[in-house]
Amino acid sequence: MTPPGNVAPELPHDPELGAALSDAASRAMRGVHRAVSELRRGTPVLLTGPQGALVVAAAETVGARGLAEIAAAALAPPVLLLAPVRAAAVLQRPINAATPPRRGDALKPGALQTEDGVAALKLGPALLNPELLRRLADPVAGRLLPEVPELVLPHVLAPAALGLAKLGRLLPALVAAPAQEHVAGGLDLLRVPAAEVLSYPATAATTLVRVAEARVPLQDARDARIVAFRAADGGIEHLAILVGQPEEMAASGGAPLVRAHSECFTGDLLGSLRCDCGPQLRGAIQRMAQDGTGVLLYLAQEGRGIGLVNKLRAYTLQDGGLDTLDANRALGYGADERGFLVAATMLEQLGIPRIRLLTNNPDKMSGLAACGIEVVGRVAHRFAANGVNDKYLETKADRFGHLLR
Ligand SMILES: Nc1nc2c(ncn2[C@@H]2O[C@H](COP(=O)(O)OP(=O)(O)OP(=O)(O)O)[C@@H](O)[C@H]2O)c(=O)[nH]1
Numbered sequence: 020m021t022p023p024g025n026v027a028p029e030l031p032h033d034p035e036l037g038a039a040l041s042d043a044a045s046r047a048m049r050g051v052h053r054a055v056s057e058l059r060r061g062t063p064v065l066l067t068g069p070q071g072a073l074v075v076a077a078a079e080t081v082g083a084r085g086l087a088e089i090a091a092a093a094l095a096p097p098v099l100l101l102a103p104v105r106a107a108a109v110l111q112r113p114i115n116a117a118t119p120p121r122r123g124d125a126l127k128p129g130a131l132q133t134e135d136g137v138a139a140l141k142l143g144p145a146l147l148n149p150e151l152l153r154r155l156a157d158p159v160a161g162r163l164l165p166e167v168p169e170l171v172l173p174h175v176l177a178p179a180a181l182g183l184a185k186l187g188r189l190l191p192a193l194v195a196a197p198a199q200e201h202v203a204g205g206l207d208l209l210r211v212p213a214a215e216v217l218s219y220p221a222t223a224a225t226t227l228v229r230v231a232e233a234r235v236p237l238q239d240a241r242d243a244r245i246v247a248f249r250a251a252d253g254g255i256e257h258l259a260i261l262v263g264q265p266e267e268m269a270a271s272g273g274a275p276l277v278r279a280h281s282e283c284f285t286g287d288l289l290g291s292l293r294c295d296c297g298p299q300l301r302g303a304i305q306r307m308a309q310d311g312t313g314v315l316l317y318l319a320q321e322g323r324g325i326g327l328v329n330k331l332r333a334y335t336l337q338d339g340g341l342d343t344l345d346a347n348r349a350l351g352y353g354a355d356e357r358g359f360l361v362a363a364t365m366l367e368q369l370g371i372p373r374i375r376l377l378t379n380n381p382d383k384m385s386g387l388a389a390c391g392i393e394v395v396g397r398v399a400h401r402f403a404a405n406g407v408n409d410k411y412l413e414t415k416a417d418r419f420g421h422l423l424r
């Protein structure tokens with residue numbers, strides 16, 4: 020299960036061409052970043068492509084005004100775009116997605132078919148109401164609906180719409196209607212090319228630049244520095260914590276110990292017992308201090324890339340009986356939404372192309388290797404269960420293929 024966004028795009032070698040491309044990349048990222056902000060505040064945006072235009076708003080945030088703007092731009096009645104798993108839950112019917120949701124899942128006879136990993140539900144007037152849209156989007160919200168929506172074919176730009184909501188760490192559920200570009204222009208809706216939404220994760224990862232660095236002695240590693248990396252979109256920074264002199268070790272052909280640690284507010288900062296992140300974070304720094312060298316990449320990929328708000332929703336679903344993988348999927352997200360191109364770019368910029376990786380997760384090894392990092396070895400990084408996270412650790416081994424030693 021290699022996460023998406025892990026294939027390094029070809030980088031330009033001609034410096035002039037490179038500058039021109041990075042200008043275009045930075046304009047594209049600005050557009051997508053603005054579109055994400057619009058969705059997060061409940062404003063519709065216009066997705067464009069050669070096949071037409073689609074006006075979309077996030078079901079989680081849209082209000083009466085946003086719905087009126089969609090109606091004014093729409094060429095046809097609006098639908099609700101959902102991940103197939105969520106659509107199946109709403110319809111209370113099994114569903115076959117064109118993109119198989121899980122290795123080994125058998126197609127269910129008599130199940131609904133969907134295209135491109137997206138399902139579309141027709142929204143009759145009774146469902147075009149902000150509170151009901153939130154219930155349709157959110158498996159944690161109440162179930163009561165005045166009518167069961169009907170499954171229809173999604174627009175060709177629907178996958179980009181879901182992608183945009185995911186970039187905003189919103190529930191992947193959007194009110195959407197085909198629109199005429201010029202009509203929507205009169206409404207002053209932000210336009211964003213669907214292709215730029217789809218290429219955004221790779222563009223953001225490959226435009227990271229070092230922006231600040233400081234010596235920060237740590238309780239467990241006095242000789243430590245923090246280097247901050249920022250992408251051209253101005254989004255949240257990723258951090259590298261360097262223990263000792265890993266760059267020197269790499270320069271003389273060595274392979275320093277590296278941990279790619281995805282941020283976990285609850286585990287890293289609060290000491291939550293639901294996961295193993297806190298012990299893994301501190302354990303990694305201690306291990307690097309013992310070795311004398313190491314790099315801990317602290318990646319802004321909270322909740323395996325679904326964001327803190329969705330992780331809290333996933334926890335509520337887990338309290339209702341789902342495991343960590345199915346809870347992600349019930350929200351409409353993949354089991355693991357992380358890409359490791361960010362980590363690979365940071366290592367490349369630090370001058371560390373060969374590493375020994377501190378992990379139990381084989382996907383991290385293959386993800387980094389696919390992005391051009393030479394992973395010469397793995398060092399296991401397991402901590403004992405604490406009585407609360409036992410099932411979480413079991414699920415990582417059983418369903419994510421995490422190595423037990
Ligand atoms: N979606 C979701 N994310 C979780 C849950 N529990 C922990 N996480 C997140 O999982 C991530 C932990 O990732 P890591 O420790 O870097 O990686 P890993 O895949 O467990 O692999 P290792 O390298 O073996 O630790 C953090 O971003 C946590 O916020 C959960 O129940 N649901």
Ligand SMILES: [Zn+2]
Pocket residue numbers: 283285286287294295296297
């Ligand atoms: Zn955690």
